[in-house]
Amino acid sequence: MPRTRTTSKRSSRAAEATSPDTLRVRMYRIGFGDFFLVTVPSLDGPQHIVIDCGVTKGKSGKGDIATIKAAVRHMADETDRQLALIIATHRHQDHIIGFSRCGDEFSHFDIGAVWMSYWETEYPQVQQFQADLANLALGLQSVALAGAPDDHTAEILGIVENATGVSPTEGPGGGTNAKSLAMLKTGLKVDPEYYHAGQTPKLPKGLVKAGLEAAILGPPPAKAGDFLALEDFKKQYLGAAAGGASPTTIMPFGNNYIAPRRARDYPPSAFREWAPRRKGQRPDFTERHAAQLEDAVKRAIPESLFVAAKKLDNMLNNQSLVVLFTWKGQKLLFAGDAQAGNWEYWLYDLDKRVKDPSTLPMTQAGKDILGSIVFYKVGHHGSTNATPITAVEAMGTDFVAMCSTEGGTFGSVENESEVPRAPLLAALATKSAVVRSDQIAVDVEGKKVGAAADTPAHPATPKRGKFVVGSCYIDYFL
């Protein structure tokens, strides 16, 4: 596609939008997902960074407002298909599906560098870990699909679809997570750099010349893998885990019906299917392979499925690349979907996870960063389990918080799990000017989407810089 096609249009629009000495953060409204364009002014012209490009329809099916393709085309015109850097924070559909759904568009881009999470490295252990997660997701999907539909399965399927990028009940609007990852890793004519906390990233020259600096705060490296797996709900903004509150357990039968010798009360032939199979060897049918059977049954119960789905979700979120940009001494924090484990790793400088780190002193570096940020990309679309309370407390008082989200996609107010979570946004609003993507109406390429219900009509006024609302995005000029 000839580049010249849009040049004249672009330059006039760019001239209107970007003043030469101001950094701009553009948040596109594409539904439940992240799509940010950071534009840094420089003597060589504006330098563009895309941070994530994805959307998911979620439990309610309403998360995808079908504007992502138009938004990507808009971004292509805006940047003249020249991107200094693409950052893909983690492999969830709501952060990367756009790279394959709009793969044709991206394949025409000129890209300086791609940054991805260390957890996307092609190391065998890491690949195995990701493959295990993908298998778990597929397993969850098939079991959840086997049952009649109910609220629980809808939530599980929403989570799993986000993790795999493959929809179980209908064809996707284009793209899968696997295709997006392939695009990012091999389809953009540039090899990605994989980073974890503490590494110094290599900024493309154009950005260095523009005076930008970058530091990587997350994810934790592989040796600290347990930070990914766990998360401490207690300190988060929630009363109950999203929908996970279990009804009172019932005892279907008296204790006298319980087999006293457990599996040994059954013949070994009852466990034949669970005998481990090895090639060239006859399976051992004389043993009772009870542990395997017990696991299989546990996996089939929705409650345990639900817990597994949430855990999977958290693991992937915690793989998020957390980037701190500094421009003219001003700090901008892009937290991806980092959850407790990811935050704690860099806020508390721990070797191992502890039960309640909030009682420990936060590192001075952590305090300095949070105390001085001028911009915060609200983690995980404003969900209850991202952005720890202690982090909000440590943040300064005059920054801008941008939350890319779509109300009514995941969770519910009754369960105190709605996304974005009202108390979190309220807490942030006491310290910052909060704006959410679903509060702006979209009117692009003839497609119109109204603002989400119960959102403020106008963005708050920031103490420094300004917000400008566009056709399918909102800009923050620093």
Next chain:
Amino acid sequence: MRRVGGRGRAPRPAARRRDVGVEVTAPIATSEESRDFGDAPFPSAPPSPLGVASKPPLFRPLKVYAVGPSRGRTPGNIRSIDVRYEKLAPGPVGARIAVVDYDATRGCFYDPVDLDDPLIAINGGLDPSESDPKFHQQMVYAVASETLRRVEVALGRTVRRRSPEAAVDLRLIIHPHAGMMDNSYSTRDGSMFFGYFRAKETATGRTVPGQTVFTCLSHDVVVHQTVHTILGALRPDLMLDSMSLDDTSLQEALADLTPLLFHFTHSQVVLETIQRTAGVLFRSHLDAERDPGGDAPRIAAEIASANPLLAVSQDFGEAIGKAAGIRNALADLDPTALDRADEPHARGAIVVAAVFDALFSIYQRRTLDLFRIFRAGGGRLQGNDVPEPLAARLFDEVGRVASRFFNMCWRAFDYCPAVHVSLGDYLRACVTADYEYTREDEWGVRDSMMQAFRLRGIKPTAAAFFTEDALRWPLVHASALPKAGLDPGEFTDESVDPSAMRSFVTKNAAALGFAKTASLAIYPLEVARHTAPDDSPRMLWNTQIIDHAAKTGLTVVFDDTRELRYAIPTSPVPPPRPRKGHIPPGS
């Protein structure tokens, strides 16, 4: 009375199992005795050299709930099923079904029932009880075993777990109390999980809000899950990717059709329904046992109730607050419903309604003469009171029709395309399967099916006309193939040489529409043995050939002459349908 026998003990059969049955042999006659009978009136035939052994029984009677525990001991709710006999270990654990009662919520195993215990066996199994997990184990075993047997009778073969590499013995693993959940699941590996839960506050009918409900005690739920498991073994190619909504809808349809058609084998329930509907079996409600005569009902017997024949799992339905079961065989006739249904269970229900429409249309036609004869003889129906002989004939008739439909619905799976089946394809498969059973179709089954499907908006996409000839899959013309069939040596009644099958496909690749044959997955051939209405035996072989890369394939059917009879191609997968309340992604 003394037995007459010759000298000497009969030799034991070589393969006699020590632990099964009681052998009866003739007593050894002494020399005096034989002298006594020297010119006796009895012929002194020599004993059979193979002995006289009593074999294990063919069937094992086991008690189950016909509907579910909430019906208690109401007429017909407790029935005894004759389950195919096999030696069982505690569980019960047998060769084809294993019940392993592990509860993941409580983290315990429940005591397994030993159905071979003489005290239990002599009683025809344990008496129904909600509070005894051993009865639950017995019930899931009996119902799953019976379902498997009936399906195998319809298919004319033993169901095996198929894969392109091999077909192996199928065993169903059942967990009757897998944990606390108001649902049941089955997985592709043959496991079935049943949950227990507290009945909702909105529980209706005979279920008390808050009581513990066991999904494994609902006859229809057990059949439903067994069908899912059997389908997974029978046609794994259709479950691999679940390429479209229709694939999953069809599985749900069969999983509901099967228990519904079983209802017609249960004489007590059917006879009672005949009595309370004046023989109009498809009415949604049964009249009260006693007519309240214009007043509001004052006693239980004056309350009309939902038709149990048409409700899938009435018991479980009531526990979750639905009066007439979780789904109903006959929904309102609405040609636009299919377009709106975007969930597999709901779409499956439309197929079920179409099949039952056809079934009842034929029942209606075939019983008209009985009513005419009854009236011609001066009979007149008083209220719903159908005379017993007439009711018995009606039961006979509906049983026969239901059995024909049951066979057709299952055999159709041998004629469904590979990888993906649309609902229209299924209609074509049903028409073809029934044609292979009887060319004439004196009952008009195929025409009724076509009309019932058409009325609900289910139409085959590829057929040029809506006639039986056009809908039936076309017969393969032998001259169109370089190699018309398999050679006798390659293909016995029991087994087929996989390399012969592959060479057949390779030689005919162009005619069958395959560009490359090396990467094709070829499933082992399955035999179907049927008896035609004139009692003549018939054998057909079928299998699937799949091109995984192109997500397409072919179902092939060979006839008795080992020549290719049908080659059924996969129809194009329809574009995905948007879900309710969902904005299609992409702009």
